[in-house]
Amino acid sequence: MSVATAQAQIFSVRNLNVWYGSQHALKDIELPIYKNEVTAIIGPSGCGKSTFIKTLNLMIQHVKRVRMSGELLYQERNLLDQGVDLVSLRKQVGMVFQKGNPFGKSIFENVAYGPRIHGMSKKKELEETVERALRDAFLWDEVKDRLHTSALGLSGGQQQRLCIARTIATRPEVLLMDEPTSALDPISTSKIEELAMQLKKDYTIVMVTHNMQQAARVSDRTAFFLMGELIEHDETGKIFSTPNDTRTENYVMGRFG
Numbered sequence: 001m002s003v004a005t006a007q008a009q010i011f012s013v014r015n016l017n018v019w020y021g022s023q024h025a026l027k028d029i030e031l032p033i034y035k036n037e038v039t040a041i042i043g044p045s046g047c048g049k050s051t052f053i054k055t056l057n058l059m060i061q062h063v064k065r066v067r068m069s070g071e072l073l074y075q076e077r078n079l080l081d082q083g084v085d086l087v088s089l090r091k092q093v094g095m096v097f098q099k100g101n102p103f104g105k106s107i108f109e110n111v112a113y114g115p116r117i118h119g120m121s122k123k124k125e126l127e128e129t130v131e132r133a134l135r136d137a138f139l140w141d142e143v144k145d146r147l148h149t150s151a152l153g154l155s156g157g158q159q160q161r162l163c164i165a166r167t168i169a170t171r172p173e174v175l176l177m178d179e180p181t182s183a184l185d186p187i188s189t190s191k192i193e194e195l196a197m198q199l200k201k202d203y204t205i206v207m208v209t210h211n212m213q214q215a216a217r218v219s220d221r222t223a224f225f226l227m228g229e230l231i232e233h234d235e236t237g238k239i240f241s242t243p244n245d246t247r248t249e250n251y252v253m254g255r256f257g
C-alpha cells in the first residue's frame, strides 16, 4: 500500500495523557493521523485503544473522573483547551461503534437524523442526502425499496453499514471506528473492510481492531499500544514485516494478546 510522504495531518497528538481517576490509561502519546488514510489502532485488551479513539472526538469527557493533558491538535486547535463546540466537533469527527446501533425508526429516518439536527429541512435535499449516504455505505441497492421500514429489520452487517451511512450523512472529515466488525460474520466483515478502503478517498479513518489480518488488509498505518503506551507507529507494511520493537513483533506474530 503506498503512503505519500508529505501528507497533511488531520490530528496531531502530542504528549497526550489520560487518567480515569488514578488509573493512567494513556501515557505521553505522540501520534500524527494523516488525511485520507486508514490508521489502525492495535494492541491487547486494556491497552488503551478505545480510550484513545474516544479522546479524538472528546467522547471521553463524558466519563466520570476523566482527566487529560497534552495536545490534541485538530484544525490547528487544541481540543483539550476550554470552549470546544462538541456538536460541531462530533459532526466533523463521527464515530461508528462495535455493534450497529440504529434507532428503532425507519431506515430513512436513521440517516436523515443527523442532517436534520444540523438544519436540513427540505424534503428533496434530505432525500438526496440519504440516498448519497446509503450509496456511499454500499447499502442503497439492498434497502432502496424499503426505506420507510424499521431499521431494526436489517441484518447485523446491514445495520453496521446503516450506522456508517448515518455517520457520513453529515459529511464528517474523520470517521472513528471502534472494532466495527467484531460482531459480524466474515462476509459482512469483508464488506465493511472494502467500504473503509473506499471511504478513505473522502474521509480519514481511525479504526480500532483486534484483528491483525484486518489491520494488515485495510490500513495504511498502524499504531501499536501496550499498557497505555504507544510502542510503535509506522506504515502498516513495516509494522507487520519488520517492526522496530520486539514487543510489536511478538504481538503481530500472535505470541501474546
Ligand SMILES: Nc1ncnc2c1ncn2[C@@H]1O[C@H](COP(=O)(O)OP(=O)(O)OP(=O)(O)O)[C@@H](O)[C@H]1O
Pocket: 020, 023, 025, 043, 044, 045, 046, 047, 048, 049, 050, 051, 052, 063
Ligand atoms: N470508565 C473507566 N473507568 C476506569 N477505568 C477505565 C474506564 N474505561 C477504561 N478504563 C481502564 O483504562 C484502561 C484502558 O481501557 P480501554 O478500554 O481503553 O482499553 P482497550 O485497549 O480498548 O481494551 P479492549 O480491547 O478490551 O476494548 C484499562 O485498564 C481499563 O480498565
